[in-house]
Amino acid sequence: MGVDIRHNKDRKVRCKEPKSQDIYLRLLVKLYRFLARRTNSTFNxxxxxxxxxxxxxxxxxxxxxxxxxxxxxxxxxxxxxGTVLLSGPRKG
Known part of the structure; x- marks a missing residue:
């Protein structure tokens, strides 16, 4: 008999796009990604x-x-x- 391997935790979870369908939020995310990639701002x-x-x-x-x-x-x-406070999800 073989050993059953659980594959439900194999996938790497990463946020690739916003969950919201709001077009303005999506445009804001697109603009921010572009600026973060193309500028050498100290913000990032x-x-x-x-x-x-x-x-x-x-x-x-x-x-x-x-x-x-x-x-x-x-x-x-x-x-x-010049600072931005971000808070991640809380457990519990």
């Missing part, structure tokens, strides 16, 4: 996080980015000007 090069995995850290630093903690961000930009 600095990440502030509580924790960063070693793999994510290596990818960010390899791409020429910079990783900050919240206290370093508070020293650089006390009023939060």
């Amino acid at each position: 090069q600095i990440v502030c996080a509580l924790r960063v995995s070693s793999r994510a850290r290596s990818r960010i630093l390899k791409a020429g980015g910079k990783i900050l903690t919240f206290d370093q961000l508070a020293l650089e930009s006390p009023k939060g000007r």
Whole structure:
């Protein structure tokens, strides 16, 4: 008898397009992807996080980015000007 292998977790899940069918949101995503790819803006090069995995850290630093903690961000930009706060999904 063989061993049954569960293949339902093999697929790599990655967000390729927005779930919303709103054409304006889709145009905004398309424009943002273009600008992120074609400009050397520092907006996409600095990440502030509580924790960063070693793999994510290596990818960010390899791409020429910079990783900050919240206290370093508070020293650089006390009023939060020019920053964007993003929150991921919460478990529970």
